[in-house]
Amino acid sequence: MSTSQITPDIVAAHQLSPDEYQKILSLLGREPSLTELGIFSVMWSEHCSYKSTRVHLKKLPTESAHVLQGPGENAGIIDIGDGIAIAFKIESHNHPSFIEPFQGAATGVGGILRDIFTMGARPIAVMDSIRFGRLDDPETGARNRRILEGVVSGIAHYGNCFGVPTVGGECVFEKSYEGNPLVNVFALGVFKHNEVFYGKAEGVGNPVIYVGAKTGRDGIHGASMASAEFTEESKQKRPNVQVGDPFMEKLLLEACLEAMKTGAIVGIQDMGAAGLTSSTCEMGSRAGTGVEIDLAQVPQREVGMTPYEMMLSESQERMLLVAAKGRESEVLNVFKKWGLDATQIGVVTNDGMLRVKNHGVVFAEIPNRALADEAPKYNRPYTKPLRTAPLEGAAPASKDLTADLKALLSSGDLCSKRWIWEQYDYQVRTNTLAGPGAEAAIVRIKGTDTSVAMSLDGNGRYCALDPREGTKLIVAECCRNLSTVGALPIATTNNLNFGNPERPEIMAQIVESIEGLAEVCKFFEVPVTGGNVSLYNETLGTPIVPTPVVGIVGTLPTQLPVPLHFHKAGLPVILLGGLGAPSASEMGGTQYTKVIQDSLWGTPPKLDMEYEKRVQTTIRELVRAGAVASAHDLGEGGLALAIAECSFGHAAIGADIRLDSDLPKELLLFHEGPSRILVTTENPENVLAAAQRNSIQVVAIGVTLEARVTIRNRNETLIDSPVEQLKGLWAHALEHLLQNPVLV
Amino acid sequence: MKIGIVVFPGSNCDHDAWYAVSQNLQQQAEFVWHESASLGNLDAVILPGGFSYGDYLRCGAIAKFSPVMAAVKRFAAEGGLVLGVCNGFQVLTEAGLLPGALVRNDNLKFVCRPVELEVATTNSPFTHEAKKGQRLIIPIAHGEGCYVAQERVLDELEDTDRVALRYIDNPNGSLRNIAGVLNEERNVMGMMPHPERVADPLMGGTDGLLILQSLAHAGAVSSRS
Numbered sequence: 001m002s003t004s005q006i007t008p009d010i011v012a013a014h015q016l017s018p019d020e021y022q023k024i025l026s027l028l029g030r031e032p033s034l035t036e037l038g039i040f041s042v043m044w045s046e047h048c049s050y051k052s053t054r055v056h057l058k059k060l061p062t063e064s065a066h067v068l069q070g071p072g073e074n075a076g077i078i079d080i081g082d083g084i085a086i087a088f089k090i091e092s093h094n095h096p097s098f099i100e101p102f103q104g105a106a107t108g109v110g111g112i113l114r115d116i117f118t119m120g121a122r123p124i125a126v127m128d129s130i131r132f133g134r135l136d137d138p139e140t141g142a143r144n145r146r147i148l149e150g151v152v153s154g155i156a157h158y159g160n161c162f163g164v165p166t167v168g169g170e171c172v173f174e175k176s177y178e179g180n181p182l183v184n185v186f187a188l189g190v191f192k193h194n195e196v197f198y199g200k201a202e203g204v205g206n207p208v209i210y211v212g213a214k215t216g217r218d219g220i221h222g223a224s225m226a227s228a229e230f231t232e233e234s235k236q237k238r239p240n241v242q243v244g245d246p247f248m249e250k251l252l253l254e255a256c257l258e259a260m261k262t263g264a265i266v267g268i269q270d271m272g273a274a275g276l277t278s279s280t281c282e283m284g285s286r287a288g289t290g291v292e293i294d295l296a297q298v299p300q301r302e303v304g305m306t307p308y309e310m311m312l313s314e315s316q317e318r319m320l321l322v323a324a325k326g327r328e329s330e331v332l333n334v335f336k337k338w339g340l341d342a343t344q345i346g347v348v349t350n351d352g353m354l355r356v357k358n359h360g361v362v363f364a365e366i367p368n369r370a371l372a373d374e375a376p377k378y379n380r381p382y383t384k385p386l387r388t389a390p391l392e393g394a395a396p397a398s399k400d401l402t403a404d405l406k407a408l409l410s411s412g413d414l415c416s417k418r419w420i421w422e423q424y425d426y427q428v429r430t431n432t433l434a435g436p437g438a439e440a441a442i443v444r445i446k447g448t449d450t451s452v453a454m455s456l457d458g459n460g461r462y463c464a465l466d467p468r469e470g471t472k473l474i475v476a477e478c479c480r481n482l483s484t485v486g487a488l489p490i491a492t493t494n495n496l497n498f499g500n501p502e503r504p505e506i507m508a509q510i511v512e513s514i515e516g517l518a519e520v521c522k523f524f525e526v527p528v529t530g531g532n533v534s535l536y537n538e539t540l541g542t543p544i545v546p547t548p549v550v551g552i553v554g555t556l557p558t559q560l561p562v563p564l565h566f567h568k569a570g571l572p573v574i575l576l577g578g579l580g581a582p583s584a585s586e587m588g589g590t591q592y593t594k595v596i597q598d599s600l601w602g603t604p605p606k607l608d609m610e611y612e613k614r615v616q617t618t619i620r621e622l623v624r625a626g627a628v629a630s631a632h633d634l635g636e637g638g639l640a641l642a643i644a645e646c647s648f649g650h651a652a653i654g655a656d657i658r659l660d661s662d663l664p665k666e667l668l669l670f671h672e673g674p675s676r677i678l679v680t681t682e683n684p685e686n687v688l689a690a691a692q693r694n695s696i697q698v699v700a701i702g703v704t705l706e707a708r709v710t711i712r713n714r715n716e717t718l719i720d721s722p723v724e725q726l727k728g729l730w731a732h733a734l735e736h737l738l739q740n741p742v743l744v
Numbered sequence: 745m746k747i748g749i750v751v752f753p754g755s756n757c758d759h760d761a762w763y764a765v766s767q768n769l770q771q772q773a774e775f776v777w778h779e780s781a782s783l784g785n786l787d788a789v790i791l792p793g794g795f796s797y798g799d800y801l802r803c804g805a806i807a808k809f810s811p812v813m814a815a816v817k818r819f820a821a822e823g824g825l826v827l828g829v830c831n832g833f834q835v836l837t838e839a840g841l842l843p844g845a846l847v848r849n850d851n852l853k854f855v856c857r858p859v860e861l862e863v864a865t866t867n868s869p870f871t872h873e874a875k876k877g878q879r880l881i882i883p884i885a886h887g888e889g890c891y892v893a894q895e896r897v898l899d900e901l902e903d904t905d906r907v908a909l910r911y912i913d914n915p916n917g918s919l920r921n922i923a924g925v926l927n928e929e930r931n932v933m934g935m936m937p938h939p940e941r942v943a944d945p946l947m948g949g950t951d952g953l954l955i956l957q958s959l960a961h962a963g964a965v966s967s968r969s
Contacts, residue, residue: 153854160854160885160887161795161799163756163757245798247753247797247799247800248798250753251753251754339753422853422855422856427883427885427938427941428793430760430947432947560945560946
C-alpha cells in the first residue's frame with residue numbers, strides 16, 4: 001500500500017470534516033491512502049450518503065400492498081397487476097445543469113434511465129421538473145434564457161435518441177433559481193415480477209464484469225460538487241460535468257435486458273455518482289460480501305490515469321455486473337453482439353472488503369460496510385423554517401380583471417409550454433395516451449388492460465410560506481391530477497431541493513417538509529418508494545426557496561382519456577368541491593399575487609385532506625363511469641385560469657359562467673384553494689348525485705359557449721374575452737419571452 | 745404477409761413498427777438484425793425510425809454500410825417493397841435508394857407534433873388505398889427532416905408523380921413541402937412522418953394504418969417470387 005501524508009488541507013479539500021476524518025481513521029485503524037480518502041469523500045458526500053436527512057427520511061411511509069421494493073435500491077418497484085410491475089424514481093442534476101446546461105441536463109436523464117434499467121425494467125416514460133430564474137429579468141434574463149434553452153435541448157437530445165418518451169413535467173420561473181436552476185428528472189420503467197434484478201454482489205468467486213463506455217477523467221468529484229454551495233470558483237468546475245452519449249446508453253439498455261434473459265447475471269448496478277466506487281462497495285455491502293477489482297483491466301479512454309482518478313471518475317454509460325461463475329461467456333457474448341466493451345475486472349470475495357488493485361498493487365482496502373452503511377449520520381440542529389415573506393400584504397384591487405387574466409396567461413409559469421415539449425419525442429414506444437399539456441400523463445402497458453398515469457409537481461412559493469403545508473398541497477395536487485383522469489394514485493417518489501442543511505433555519509425547512517410529506521402520503525395511501533435529496537442549493541449564501549418536487553404514479557383501465565378541454569357548446573359546467581372560502585392571507589402565495597403584484601406573503605391555501613380525498617373519489621368514479629365530457633382540476637391561477645385553459649382545445653369552446661358569491665372578486669376568480677375540479681357533462685344529475693353521495697359541495701356555474709369566455713358574479717361582468725385572444729397570448733408567451741424579452 | 749423490420753443499433757421505433765404491423769395490421773412481423781446478409785422470405789421490409797449508429801457523422805450515413813443494407817438493396821432491385829420511416833428515410837437517401845437528402849430542420853430544433861399531410865399520389869403500393877388529395881394527420885418526430893434535392897431532381901420527382909406525401913403546413917423547411925417520395929420503380933418509399941404511431945385508435949388516430957394497409961395489400965398481391 002502506498003504511504004501518503006494526508007494533511008488537514010487535503011481532508012478539507014475533499015469536503016470531509018475533521019470529525020469525519022477521525023471516523024475514517026478509527027474505521028480503518030490506520031491512515032488512509034489518497035485513493036481511499038477519495039473513495040470515502042464521495043461515498044460520505046451528502047449526495048451519496050444523505051447524511052443530513054437520513055434520520056428524517058425514516059419518517060416517510062414506505063409500504064403498502066402494491067409496494068414490491070421500497071427505498072434503498074436503485075428505484076422503487078410497484079405491482080400493477082397481471083404479474084407486471086413498474087420501477088420509477090426521480091433524480092436531480094441541479095449543479096451540473098448550471099455549470100453546463102446541455103450536458104448537465106442530458107446526463108441527468110441518462111443517470112435516471114440507468115437506475116431504471118439496471119433493475120431489469122424497460123424505461124417507458126420520462127418527466128422533467130425544471131426551474132430557472134425569470135426570463136424577463138433585466139439583469140439575469142439573458143443567462144436564464146440560455147440555461148433554459150440548454151437544459152431543454154439536453155433533455156431532448158438524450159431522451160429522443162435513447163428512445164424514451166418525455167411525457168410531461170413542469171417548468172417554473174422564479175428569481176430564487178437564477179443562480180441555482182433545478183433540473184429534476186423522473187423516469188418509469190416496466191417489467192414482469194420475475195424479471196427484477198438487484199444490485200447485489202452475491203456468490204463468492206463470481207466474476208465482476210465491467211460493461212459499457214470506457215473510463216475517462218470526466219466528472220471526477222461530481223458527487224462532492226453536488227454537495228457544496230456555488231461560489232465564484234464553481235465556474236472553474238466545468239471539467240467536473242460529465243458528457244453523455246445516449247446512443248451508447250441505448251445499446252447498453254438493449255444489451256443489459258438481453259443479457260439478463262440469459263439467467264447468468266447474479267446482480268447488476270449502474271455506475272452513477274462516484275462510478276466504480278459506489279457500484280463496487282454498494283453491491284458488496286448489500287450482499288454482505290467483498291469485491292476485489294484490478295483497475296488495469298478497466299477499459300480506459302485516456303492513458304496515465306491514477307487509481308484515484310479511475311475510482312472517482314463519473315464517465316457515463318457504464319454498468320457493473322456480477323455473473324454466475326462459469327457462465328461468463330453467455331453474458332459477454334450479448335455485449336459483444338451490441339458492440340460494447342465487457343471485461344472481467346474482479347471477483348466477489350468473502351472478506352467484506354472493497355479491495356482496489358492496479359496491476360496487482362493494492363491501492364485501497366476498505367470494509368464495504370464502512371463506506372455504504374457507516375457513513376456519518378447527522379441530526380442537525382433546526383429552529384424555525386427560514387421565512388422572509390411577510391404575513392400580511394396588500395389586498396388585491398384590480399382595475400381590469402380581464403387584463404389580469406391575460407397577464408396570468410402570458411406569464412412564464414402559466415403559459416403554454418409547447419415550445420419546450422415539442423422538442424421532446426413524447427410518443428416513441430406508442431404508449432402515450434395523454435402526453436405533455438394534459439392533466440396527467442398516461443402511458444398504456446401493452447399486453448395488459450392497464451395504463452399508468454403520472455404527475456410531477458412542486459410549488460416553491462407555497463413552501464417558502466410554509467414548507468409543511470406547501471408539501472402537503474403538492475401531494476394533494478398530484479393525487480388530484482391522477483384522480484381527474486380516472487387513476488388511483490398508488491406510490492410516490494420525491495426530490496427534495498433545499499439550501500444548506502448546516503443552517504438551522506434551512507434544516508427546519510427540510511424537516512417540516514419531510515414531516516408534511518410523511519403525513520400526506522400516509523393519508524392518501526401513496527407510500528414513498530424512493531427519491532433524491534439535493535442540498536446546498538445556494539449561491540453566494542442565498543438559498544433557493546424550499547422546493548420539494550413530488551412525482552406520483554397511479555393506475556387506471558386502458559381507455560381513451562377524458563379530455564381536459566371543453567369540446568361542445570351548450571353543456572353544463574359544474575364545479576366539484578365548490579367555490580371555496582379562502583381567507584385574505586391565502587392570496588399571498590398565488591400566481592395572481594406573483595404576476596399582478598410581484599410579491600409573496602401570507603399563507604398557502606388551506607387543505608382539508610378528508611375533503612380532498614372525497615373530491616378525488618368523486619371525480620374518479622365519474623371519469624371511470626364515463627359520466628363527464630371533460631375534467632380539469634383547479635390549480636395555480638384558480639378558477640379563472642382553469643376555465644380559460646379548458647377553452648383552449650381545437651374547437652375553441654368557451655363558457656358563459658354565472659357565479660353567485662360574496663367573495664371579493666379577485667379571490668373568487670384567482671384563489672388557489674385545493675379540492676376543486678371543473679367538469680362538463682351531458683348528464684348533470686349523475687354528477688350531482690355522485691357529489692351528494694360523497695358529501696362534497698357542487699355548484700353548477702354555467703354552460704359552455706362557442707368562441708367566448710365570460711364570467712359574471714351576480715350582475716357584474718368580471719371577465720369577457722374571445723377565446724382566440726386568450727389562447728393566442730397563452731400559446732405564444734414563452735416564445736415571446738425567449739425572443740423579445742420585455743425589460744421591466 | 746410477412747413484413748421485416750430492420751434493427752440497427754440505435755433504432756428506437758422498431759418495436760413500435762412491430763406492434764403496429766402485428767397487432768394493429770394483424771400481419772406477421774419479424775425483426776431483421778443489421779448484420780443479416782439476407783432478408784429471407786419477406787414480402788416487405790420497413791426501415792424504422794431512431795438514431796441508427798447514433799446518427800454520428802450524418803443521419804443514416806453509417807447505416808448504409810451495414811450488411812443488411814446490401815440485402816435491402818438487392819430486395820428492392822428485385823421489386824420488393826421497402827418503406828423507410830424517419831431515420832429509415834434518411835438511411836434510404838444515404839444508401840442511394842431514394843433521391844435527395846434530409847438536413848437539419850430550418851428552425852434548428854427537434855420537433856414532435858402531429859402534422860397534416862396531403863396524399864400527392866395514389867399510384868404507389870404505399871398510398872393506393874388513399875384518395876388523391878386526401879388529408880392525413882400523422883405525427884413527425886425529427887431534428888433532421890428538411891427534404892432537399894437539386895431543382896432538376898425535384899422537377900423530375902414531380903414530373904414522374906413520385907412525390908407521395910406533402911406537408912400542408914411545412915414544419916421543417918422541406919423543399920416543395922415534400923414529406924415522402926418514391927423511387928423510380930415505385931417500390932421504395934421514404935417518409936418523415938411516423939405512420940406506426942397512428943395505427944391504433946387509442947393513440948388518437950388511425951391515419952397511419954392507411955399507409956400500412958396499402959403496403960400489406962400490395963405486398964399480398966405482388967408477384968415477387
